[in-house]
Structure formats: structure tokens, C-alpha cells
Amino acid sequence: MTPPAATAAGRRPARTAYAPRTPRRVSGLVFRPETGRPARPATRPSARATAAGAAFEAAFAPAFEPAFAPAPARTRRETAPARAPSRTRLPREAPQRRARSRELPRLDRVVRGRAWIPVLGALLVVIVGMRVEVLKLGSSVGRQLEQATALESGNAALRAQVSELSGNQRIEQLAAAMGMTMPGPMDIHFVKASSAGSANAAIRGIHAPASQTFLSGIASERQTNAASTVGAANTSAIGALSTGTVATPTTGTTTAGTTTASTTTAGTTTTGTSTAGTTSAGTTTAGTTTAGTPSATSAGSTSTGTGSVGAVSNTSGTSASTGTTTGGASLGA
Amino acid sequence: MSTSTPRRTVDIIDRRVGLLFGVFLLLLLVAVARAGYLGLFRGSALRQAANAQQIQTAPIPAPRGEITDRNDVVLALSQPADVINADPILITRTYKHPQTVADRLAPLLRMTRSSTLNDLTKPNTGYITLATVSPRIATEITALNINGISPPVPTERRVYPRGTEAAQVIGWTGTNSHGLLGLEDVFNQQLAGVSGTRRSVLDAQGKPISVTTAKAMVPGKNLALTISAPLQSEVEQVLAGVGAQYQPAGATAIVTDPQTDQILALANWPAVNPNALRSDPFKPVGGQVPAAEDQAVDMSYEPGSTFKAITVAGALQDGVVTPSTMFNIPPYLEAYGHKISDAEVHGYETLSVAGILKVSSNIGAVLIGHKLGASRFGYWVNRFGFGKPTGVALQGEAQGIVPPVNKYSGLSMYNLPFGQGQSVTSMQMVQAYDAIANGGVLRTPQIIDSIGGRKVSEPKGKRIVSARVASELRNMLRGVLADGGTASGAAIPGYDLAGKTGTASVVVNGKYSGSDYIASFIGMVPASHPKLVVAVVVNYPKGVIYGGSVAAPAFQKIVGWAVPHFGIDPCPSPCPRSATNPAVPSHP
Numbered sequence: 001m002t003p004p005a006a007t008a009a010g011r012r013p014a015r016t017a018y019a020p021r022t023p024r025r026v027s028g029l030v031f032r033p034e035t036g037r038p039a040r041p042a043t044r045p046s047a048r049a050t051a052a053g054a055a056f057e058a059a060f061a062p063a064f065e066p067a068f069a070p071a072p073a074r075t076r077r078e079t080a081p082a083r084a085p086s087r088t089r090l091p092r093e094a095p096q097r098r099a100r101s102r103e104l105p106r107l108d109r110v111v112r113g114r115a116w117i118p119v120l121g122a123l124l125v126v127i128v129g130m131r132v133e134v135l136k137l138g139s140s141v142g143r144q145l146e147q148a149t150a151l152e153s154g155n156a157a158l159r160a161q162v163s164e165l166s167g168n169q170r171i172e173q174l175a176a177a178m179g180m181t182m183p184g185p186m187d188i189h190f191v192k193a194s195s196a197g198s199a200n201a202a203i204r205g206i207h208a209p210a211s212q213t214f215l216s217g218i219a220s221e222r223q224t225n226a227a228s229t230v231g232a233a234n235t236s237a238i239g240a241l242s243t244g245t246v247a248t249p250t251t252g253t254t255t256a257g258t259t260t261a262s263t264t265t266a267g268t269t270t271t272g273t274s275t276a277g278t279t280s281a282g283t284t285t286a287g288t289t290t291a292g293t294p295s296a297t298s299a300g301s302t303s304t305g306t307g308s309v310g311a312v313s314n315t316s317g318t319s320a321s322t323g324t325t326t327g328g329a330s331l332g333a
Numbered sequence: 334m335s336t337s338t339p340r341r342t343v344d345i346i347d348r349r350v351g352l353l354f355g356v357f358l359l360l361l362l363v364a365v366a367r368a369g370y371l372g373l374f375r376g377s378a379l380r381q382a383a384n385a386q387q388i389q390t391a392p393i394p395a396p397r398g399e400i401t402d403r404n405d406v407v408l409a410l411s412q413p414a415d416v417i418n419a420d421p422i423l424i425t426r427t428y429k430h431p432q433t434v435a436d437r438l439a440p441l442l443r444m445t446r447s448s449t450l451n452d453l454t455k456p457n458t459g460y461i462t463l464a465t466v467s468p469r470i471a472t473e474i475t476a477l478n479i480n481g482i483s484p485p486v487p488t489e490r491r492v493y494p495r496g497t498e499a500a501q502v503i504g505w506t507g508t509n510s511h512g513l514l515g516l517e518d519v520f521n522q523q524l525a526g527v528s529g530t531r532r533s534v535l536d537a538q539g540k541p542i543s544v545t546t547a548k549a550m551v552p553g554k555n556l557a558l559t560i561s562a563p564l565q566s567e568v569e570q571v572l573a574g575v576g577a578q579y580q581p582a583g584a585t586a587i588v589t590d591p592q593t594d595q596i597l598a599l600a601n602w603p604a605v606n607p608n609a610l611r612s613d614p615f616k617p618v619g620g621q622v623p624a625a626e627d628q629a630v631d632m633s634y635e636p637g638s639t640f641k642a643i644t645v646a647g648a649l650q651d652g653v654v655t656p657s658t659m660f661n662i663p664p665y666l667e668a669y670g671h672k673i674s675d676a677e678v679h680g681y682e683t684l685s686v687a688g689i690l691k692v693s694s695n696i697g698a699v700l701i702g703h704k705l706g707a708s709r710f711g712y713w714v715n716r717f718g719f720g721k722p723t724g725v726a727l728q729g730e731a732q733g734i735v736p737p738v739n740k741y742s743g744l745s746m747y748n749l750p751f752g753q754g755q756s757v758t759s760m761q762m763v764q765a766y767d768a769i770a771n772g773g774v775l776r777t778p779q780i781i782d783s784i785g786g787r788k789v790s791e792p793k794g795k796r797i798v799s800a801r802v803a804s805e806l807r808n809m810l811r812g813v814l815a816d817g818g819t820a821s822g823a824a825i826p827g828y829d830l831a832g833k834t835g836t837a838s839v840v841v842n843g844k845y846s847g848s849d850y851i852a853s854f855i856g857m858v859p860a861s862h863p864k865l866v867v868a869v870v871v872n873y874p875k876g877v878i879y880g881g882s883v884a885a886p887a888f889q890k891i892v893g894w895a896v897p898h899f900g901i902d903p904c905p906s907p908c909p910r911s912a913t914n915p916a917v918p919s920h921p
Contacts, residue, residue, distance in 0.1 A: 135542045142533060142541030149413055149487075152396070153468050156412040156492070159399075163407040163494035168566035185893020190827050190903060 389533045390547065394489050395526030397510055398553035400503055400517075402562040403597075403782055409493050409503050409517070411510065415471035415485030417442065417463045421455045424481035434479055438463070441470050453481075465490055465508075491517075497604035498565050499558075501627040502727065502780070505607035514625060516556065516780075519728050523784055526553035554785030559595035564588060564895055571890045572602040572869075579874035579883055583622035585629045587763045587868045588891060589778060591770035591857065593791060596725070596780045597865070597895075601628050622872065630730040633756035634851050634870065637837025638693040638819075638880070640752030642806060643765060645686055645698075647713030648705045649802045656687045656805050660700050668747045673699060676836070676879075691812035693819045693834060695751040702750030710750065711738030716797050717765040717775065719757050724777040724792075733757040752837060753845075759853075763868045766855045769807060770863035772800040807831050807860045811911045814885075820854060823885035825893055828903040829912040831863075832856025832888065834880035839873070849873050854884035858892050861909070864901045867891050 164170075172182055191198075371379060400409040428434055435450035442449060442464040452461055466474070471485035491506045504515020512521035529550030534543040568586050575584050581602075588598040605614050605624035614625035622628060648654040662682050666673040675695050689697030702710050714720065720735030734756040736745065748754045760778060768775040776794030783789060798806075810831035814824040819834040835853035838845040853870040857863035869884040869891070877883050896903050904912045 138534070138543035139536075139540055141544040145531075145544060149468055153413040156410055159407050160410060160412070160492050160494040163562075164496075166406060166562075167495060167498075168563050169570065182894075185825050185889050188893060188897055 387535055389535055389541075391531050391533065392487065393529035393531050393546070393548075393550040394487055395528045395550050396489060396552050397491065397506070397526065398524040398555045398785070400524075400556045400558065402558055402560045402565070403595075404561065405557070406495075406562040408495055408499060408558070408560075408562065409491060411489040411491055413468055414465045414488050414490040415468055416465050416488050417471065417474055417485055418483040419453055419461050419463050420481045420483065421453055421458045421461060422481075424453050424479070427480040434481075437477055438474065438479070438482075441474050442466065491607075493607045495562065495566070496608060497606045498562065498569060499560055499599065500605045500607050501601045501625060502558075502560070502599050503607070504728065505610065515627070515728055516558075516726070519726060520556055520781075520784070524553045524556060527551040556784055557782040557786075559590075559597065559780050559782045560599065561597045561899075563898060564891075565598040565600060567894045567898075568598040568600040568891055569602075569604065571887050572600050573604070574890075575869075575871055575874075575883065575887050576602045579871060579876060581871045581875065581883075582620055582873040583626070583628050583632075584869070584871045585627075585632070585759055586870070586887065586891065587629050587759055587866075588895065589763055589767055589866045591767040591863050591866045594764070594767050594771075594776040594778050594794070595782070596778055598891075599627075599629050599780070601626070627727060627729065628870070628872070629759045630725065630727045631758075632872075633731050633733045633758055634872070635753055635755065635837040635840070636757050636762055637752040637835035637851065637853065638695075638698075639762060639833045639835035639853055639855050640755075640757070641690060641693065641698045641750070642769065642810065642833050643713060643717050643719075644702050644705065644710065644750040645690060645809070646717070646769065646798050646802060646806050647710060648686075648701050649805055650713070650798045651705060651709055653704045654686050654701060656809050657685050659683050659685055660689065660697050662689075662694055662696050662700070666696050666699060666747065669744050671744060671747065673747050687809040687812055690809045690833065691815070691818045693813075698751035699747055702746050705750075707741050707746050708738050710746065711741070714749075714755070717768065719755070719761055719765070723758075723760050723764045725760055725779070726781050727760075730760065731758050733761055752835065759868055759870045762853075762855055763866060766857065766866050766868070768797055769803050769810075770857045770866050771803075773798040773803040807857070807863070810856075811860050811909070814856070815911050818881075819879075820856070820881040820885040820888075822881065823854070823856070823889040825889060825903070827912060828892065828896065829859035829861055829905070829909060830856055830892065831858075831860035832867075832885070834885060836878060836880045850878040852878055852880040852883035854880045854888045856885075856888050856892070858896060859902065859904055859912075861905055864899070865892065865895055867895075 175181070394413075396413075397411040399407055399411075401407050424431055424434060431454050432446075432450055435446050435453055438444075438453070439446040439449040443466075444452075444464065449463070452463055455461055465488060466485075467490075468485075468487075474482060475485060489510055491510060493500070493503065493505070500515075502515055504517040504519075505513055506517050507513050510525070512518035512524065517524065527550065530547040532545045532547045533541040536542045568588060572584050572586055575581065584602040586598065586600045587596060589596050601624075603618075603621050603624045605611075611624070615623045617623050622632070626632065645654070649656070660683065662675075662679070662684050664674065664678070664680055673695060676693065684692065684694060684697055686697075686701065688694075689701065705713070714735055720733055722730040722732045724730075736749075736755060741749075745754060764775065764778055767778070773796050774794040775797045777792040779789065779792060781789045808831075810833055811829070812818050813832055813834060814820050814830045820832060823832070824830060833855055835851070835855075837851045837853070838847070839849040839851060840846070841849060851870060851872050852874050853868070855866065855868040857866045867888050869887045871883050871887075874883045895901070
């Protein structure tokens with residue numbers, strides 16, 4: 001087949017005029033040449049789109065004028081007659097809208113008002129703030145948990161410490177270091193304080209302790225009798241009392257001697273140096289009484305007298321009677 | 334032409350817009366594809382990675398309940414702690430000189446540098462627990478930022494602030510806070526609680542920004558004992574004194590309130606400190622019983638003369654004897670080739686039932702037993718609770734060995750009435766004496782006062798002897814501490830005491846040993862209406878063997894301390910003459 005000759009017939013003729021074709025959509029409505037209606041006239045074209053449309057219309061008016069008549073911007077009725085494009089249409093609608101807006105209920109105006117902008121902004125700030133606070137709270141919860149754990153740990157340690165410090169042995173050791181010893185079972189006697197005379201005598205025997213003298217006495221005793229005091233404390237804990245020792249009044253002798261010595265050493269007025277009559281103080285009795293006179297001192301009373309004294313070691317006046325009584329009472333209580 | 338310029342401009346704009354659209358569309362497609370890939374194919378792995386980075390799930394250890402005494406003195410409690418774990422492989426790879434790491438860690442772990450270094454460089458070990466430390470120390474260790482030291486694992490540490498006090502009763506826990514011995518084991522379920530889990534969302538710095546409880550933690554319940562911590566301490570001191578003086582193999586002491594059968598103190602010697610356990614506290618050392626052993630419940634022994642009170646109680650209740658019934662006591666009894674004699678050599682004498690108890694005559698007890706009869710004797714032995722556990726809430730309670738009546742040999746009624754030929758526990762003896770003390774009602778000894786704040790109901794008990802018989806028996810037991818009694822040395826002037834000594838020889842290789850004895854004393858104060866029952870049992874004392882010399886003084890010490898401590902009237906009115914002049918029982 002002979003190819004076409006490379007003549008003028010084979011060349012593309014020079015373009016002398018624009019071929020009619022569908023304009024590209026820039027923005028705004030899409031026109032369909034065959035119908036002349038907008039494809040989707042759902043929205044009102046913007047001013048810029050309207051201007052572009054006008055420019056387009058002006059440029060292509062000769063070729064498409066019969067077919068391209070812009071549809072009314074806001075019409076949606078297909079049966080409505082086509083209107084000529086008019087630039088004065090928008091200004092004409094403004095008063096109508098204003099008039100219509102005047103007819104709108106107040107709620108609509110509120111809903112459509114610009115006041116929502118700051119309101120929404122404020123709400124946004126509140127929401128963000130709340131979220132931040134929640135995060136802060138979560139973070140603080142973590143810290144609080146750590147703190148709670150630390151406090152629980154500290155509390156448990158303190159409870160353990162309290163229990164440890166309240167141990168008898170520790171207190172007895174401290175008391176022994178202060179010159180006090182635990183009274184043995186034979187050193188504690190119960191005296192009857194039924195008569196008013198005993199109570200009065202005991203009350204008369206009560207004097208304020210001289211703390212300075214007491215402490216100085218303890219200090220001196222601590223130096224001299226430390227070893228024997230500790231020995232007495234240890235011995236007192238031992239169930240070493242042999243058979244038959246109780247019946248003998250050795251403890252009584254020890255007690256009496258100790259009481260006398262303590263009176264001398266401490267220089268305080270003691271409660272009860274020998275007899276029940278001077279040792280009882282109402283229902284509670286302080287002081288050491290001689291074990292050698294059990295019938296006189298123990299008559300089934302309710303008083304708890306705690307004596308001083310190293311009954312076993314017979315330390316020379318381990319402490320003054322007032323101080324000893326206090327210490328003894330705390331140990332025995 | 335003037336109209337061509339806008340046309341081209343529009344084309345260019347259109348093309349650019351189209352291009353941009355295409356680019357964005359492409360990007361969108363790429364994003365969608367990427368999202369699909371991440372979501373569908375790698376979703377699981379990424380979710381796990383995100384969780385690991387942002388979400389931390391930590392256990393909330395349930396604090397183990399405290400064990401306290403009757404006055405809320407803490408005997409055992411748990412403290413929060415952290416377990417420090419190390420990765421020796423990582424440490425040896427990271428640090429050229431692990432010694433520097435050990436130097437920094439050792440003081441915090443309270444370990445020696447050498448042992449720390451040994452742990453940190455243990456070969457072929459990927460995980461090792463270094464120590465359990467307090468949270469404060471754990472924080473300090475974490476701050477060191479040592480590569481190879483894992484984040485601390487929260488746990489707890491059991492502490493026994495009173496050390497050796499009631500250690501065999503309370504027991505202790507293992508490293509996982511699980512009870513191993515004693516009440517810690519028996520009540521492990523109540524004490525342990527249930528651990529929870531906490532879920533934390535972490536920020537970029539690893540700080541928690543949201544903490545929620547995934548599983549609620551249930552703390553363990555507190556256990557309040559009937560024990561009085563000060564009395565317990567005193568009793569242990571007394572036992573320590575007995576141990577130091579008589580070098581026994583072991584010793585135990587029980588103090589109860591007979592009106593309620595609550596155990597106020599239960600001590601054992603040798604002592605053990607659960608805060609610093611030896612390698613094996615269950616192993617006997619130096620001929621002593623194992624320190625971990627609660628001899629009060631898990632050791633059976635032949636009670637000896639303390640059992641005579643049971644024989645007499647049965648005979649009194651059956652009406653075969655009265656306190657004043659007289660018996661002719663020969664120097665010895667002979668039965669089936671065996672010679673039954675008393676501890677002290679004597680000729681023919683006449684003793685009342687009260688006198689038999691006072692001087693602890695074996696022959697007299699045998700004669701009372703014969704009068705009672707084997708079947709009735711066996712009945713009373715069972716009636717007083719021997720041969721079966723008391724039911725006290727303590728671990729490892731033995732039931733003792735009591736021969737049934739149909740297994741009695743001809744010799745049985747020649748040794749059973751005075752406490753030979755049968756084994757009992759100290760707790761069983763205390764239970765029986767509690768019944769005598771409270772007027773004849775046998776109850777299960779109680780050591781748990783409350784669990785989780787809820788009081789444990791008191792055991793109802795059952796009456797085994799009449800109040801009259803119990804009173805008569807107590808009155809006769811006064812004579813034991815009176816002048817001429819076997820425990821006269823334990824009397825305290827002004828105290829209305831009653832009790833019974835026991836000195837039982839121990840069977841070694843099928844024969845009663847001539848050197849090994851168990852010395853015991855069980856007494857009560859005040860005898861007219863006892864508030865305290867004290868039992869002291871000393872195993873194999875050296876030197877002195879008699880219950881009146883070894884155990885009774887310990888009883889005296891305990892009573893001498895406890896009566897003023899609890900504010901007990903030692904001799905309520907009318908105070909019998911025996912209390913102030915302990916020579917003869919005042920009644921009858």
C-alpha cells in the first residue's frame with residue numbers, strides 16, 4: 001500500500017480557529033454543553049468562581065453563546081426557566097436574606113452567631129486543661145503510691161522498733177545500768193492497807209525526790225558496782241533458788257540492809273525502811289519490806305509493792321528507794 | 334490574541350492541581366497501604382512493643398498479716414522490700430572491671446565486696462538474686478544505673494522484732510514469705526492475703542501518667558495471740574537461767590489462764606532467733622533438742638509424779654477415796670519381779686491421800702490406783718484428754734502414748750498410776766491441770782485470740798470432774814508447796830500456791846535410765862481460785878534431777894513476776910493458813 005504522499009495533504013493544517021470543546025473546570029459549577037445546566041448546582045459558587053466564570057464566558061462567548069448560558073446560581077428546579085446571567089443578582093439577594101434573618105427565631109441567631117467561636121475556644125481550653133489535669137493526677141498518683149510504699153515501710157520499721165524497744169530484757173538491762181535490779185519473787189510482798197493509820201503513815205513518808213542527789217548517787221554507784229549490778233540482774237533471771245532457801249530469812253536481811261544503805265547513799269527520804277506500817281500508801285504500796293516478817297506484811301491486800309534491791313547480789317544500796325520504787329514499778333507493771 | 338493567555342494559565346493551573354491531587358492521592362494510598370501493613374501484619378508485635386514501652390504491669394504484693402500478742406505488741410510483721418537481681422553475663426560483658434561494680438554495690442547490699450564480686454561474676458549464670466533490701470536502698474541501687482542490675486522487684490521481708498521470743502510458737506517464713514514453721518505455717522492462708530497487679534502508663538521519661546489497679550490486692554489478716562509478750566519474755570529469761578544452771582537437753586514452760594484456757598506464755602529452751610537462723614535449726618546441737626522444736630506440743634515424755642493428781646482426781650470422783658482416806662505405805666511393793674519404791678527410803682508408814690500427794694509417794698499412788706481399778710483408771714486417763722492431741726492451734730502436736738486398758742499388763746497398774754509407762758505432752762498436762770484449776774472443765778488450750786480482728790470463739794469444754802473434787806484436789810496440792818512437801822522451796826509467803834512435782838526417769842534402750850531424768854512442776858496461783866497455771870518441764874538436767882529443785886524454782890520465779898504484773902491477788906480472802914505459814918494444808 002502506498003503511503004500517503006508527504007504533501008500538503010499529509011500535513012496537519014494550520015490551526016486557524018479554536019475547535020469547540022468542553023471547557024475545563026477551574027472551579028465552580030460544571031456546565032454541560034448539551035443541557036446548559038449545572039451538573040451539581042448544590043452549592044452557591046464563590047465570588048472567585050463567579051469571576052472566573054465570567055472571564056471564561058467573556059472569552060468564549062462567540063463560539064458558545066447560544067449554548068452556554070450560566071444557570072442561576074441558587075436554582076435547583078429543573079423546570080424553572082433559564083435566566084440570563086446577571087451580576088446584580090447577589091446584591092439583590094442580600095436584603096432578602098437580611099429580611100429573612102429578621103424573621104428567624106432568636107435561637108437560630110444564637111446558634112448561627114459568632115459568639116460560638118469564643119465559647120468553643122473556651123470549651124476547647126477547658127477540655128485540654130482537664131486532660132492535662134488528668135495526666136497530672138495520674139502522674140501524682142504514681143508519686144503518691146511510691147510515697148505510700150515508703151510510708152508503709154517506715155511505719156512497719158517503726159512498729160518493729162517499738163516492739164523491740166519495749167522488750168523486758170532491754171529495759172532490765174537499762175535499769176541495771178541505772179543501778180536497779182529486778183526484785184526476786186521473795187522480795188515482793190503484799191501488805192494490807194486497810195487501816196487509815198497505815199495510809200496516813202505512808203502519806204507522811206512521801207517526799208519529793210531530790211533528783212540531783214539521786215542521779216549523782218547513781219553515777220557513783222555505776223562506777224563502783226557496775227559489775228555486781230549486772231551480775232545481780234543476770235542472776236535474778238535464773239531460777240537458781242535452791243530448795244530451802246526461801247524459808248530462811250536471808251532475803252529479809254538482804255532487803256533490810258539494802259534499804260538502809262540506799263537511804264544513806266541517795267539521801268532521799270525513803271518509803272518504808274522496815275515495816276509495813278511505813279511502807280503502805282493507801283492501796284498501792286511502795287517500798288521494800290522485810291521478808292522476815294511475813295505475817296505482818298503479807299495479809300492478802302491488793303497493793304503491789306515493788307522493792308528495790310538486788311536481793312541476790314545484795315549490792316550496797318543499789319538505789320534510793322523512791323527511784324527504785326519507780327523503776328521497780330515500771331518493771332513489774 | 335488576548336484570550337490565549339488565560340487559557341494557558343488555566344491549563345497550567347489545572348495540570349498542577351491535577352498533579353498535586355495525584356501526588357496526594359498517591360501519598361494517601363501509600364499511607365493506607367502502610368497503615369494496612371502495620372495494622373494487619375505487624376499489629377500484634379507493635380502492640381506488644383508499645384505496651385512494653387508505655388504500659389508497665391507491676392505486682393502489688395499483699396502485705397502479710399502481723400502476729401501480735403494479746404496487747405498488740407508486734408511479734409512478727411512484714412516490711413516492704415525489693416529484690417535485687419543481677420545478670421552476671423551482662424555485667425561481665427559490659428564492665429571490664431566488675432570489681433568497681435561490686436565496690437559500689439556491696440555497701441548497699443550489706444555484703445562483702447568479695448561475695449558481691451563472686452555473685453556478679455558467677456560464670457554461665459544469666460540471673461542471680463543478690464539480696465532483698467529496703468525500698469530506699471533499692472532506689473539508691475537503681476540510681477547507680479548499672480547495666481546488668483534489673484529493676485527492683487517489690488516484695489516484703491518478714492521481721493521478728495522480739496527476736497527469740499516465742500520463736501518456736503510463731504515459726505518463720507521462707508524467702509517467698511510462705512510460712513515454714515509454727516503459726517506462720519498453720520495460718521499461712523489467713524496471713525498471706527492475695528497479691529494484686531497495678532497497671533501504669535508511662536510517659537516518655539518513664540514516669541507514670543496513669544495508674545490503675547488491674548487486680549485488687551487483699552492484705553493478709555492479722556493474728557492476735559493470747560500470749561502476753563512481757564510474760565513470755567520473763568518466762569524465756571527464767572528458762573535461760575535454768576538452761577545455764579542445769580545444762581539440760583531442753584526445757585519448756587507454759588503459762589495459762591485456767592479460767593479460759595488461754596495460753597499466756599509458751600517458751601522453749603534452747604532459743605532460736607528467726608531473724609538470724611542457723612543453717613539448720615532442726616538439727617540438735619551439743620546434745621540438746623533442736624532449737625526449732627516446740628517441746629510443749631511435739632515432745633512426749635513420761636510425766637512421772639505430776640500424773641498422780643490425775644489418779645487421785647479419778648479416785649475422788651469415783652468416790653473410792655477422800656482426801657483423808659488413809660493408806661498403809663510399805664517400804665516397797667513387789668510385783669512380777671519388779672520392786673516399786675518411793676524416792677525416799679522409808680519404813681512402814683500411814684499416809685492420807687493428801688499426804689501421798691504431798692510427799693509424792695509412788696507406792697501410795699499405786700495403792701490408790703488399785704483401789705480405783707484398771708478399767709476406771711484407764712477411763713480417767715482418757716477422760717482427762719491423754720492419748721489424743723489437745724487440739725491447740727500449734728504445729729506438730731503429738732498425742733502421746735497411752736496404752737489402752739485391754740493392753741494393760743499385770744505390771745501396768747504398778748507404774749501407770751504414778752506416771753510411768755505412758756507418754757504425754759506438756760500441753761496435755763497443762764490442759765488437765767487447767768481442768769483441776771477451773772473447777773473441773775476440760776477445754777482445748779487456746780493460743781489464737783483473734784484473726785483479722787475477729788475474736789476466736791472460746792472452746793466450750795466439757796466437765797470431767799465436779800467442782801468439789803477439783804477444789805479438794807487443789808487443796809491437797811497446796812501441801813506440795815507447804816513445809817515438808819516436795820516443792821516447799823518454791824513457796825512464796827503470802828501466795829496461795831498449789832502444784833505437783835514430777836521427776837521421771839527416761840527409758841534408754843528399753844530400761845529406765847539411772848542418770849537421765851525429766852524434772853517437771855505444774856502449779857497454780859491462787860489455789861482457791863486459780864488465775865494462772867504454770868508448767869515447767871526440764872529434760873535431762875545435769876547435777877540436780879528433782880522437779881522440786883530444778884523446775885519448781887522456775888515456777889516460783891515465773892509466779893513471782895506474773896502475779897504483780899497481772900495484778901492478781903495472790904491470796905484472796907479468806908487466805909488459808911497454808912499461804913502464810915506453809916506447813917500443813919488448812920483444809921480439810
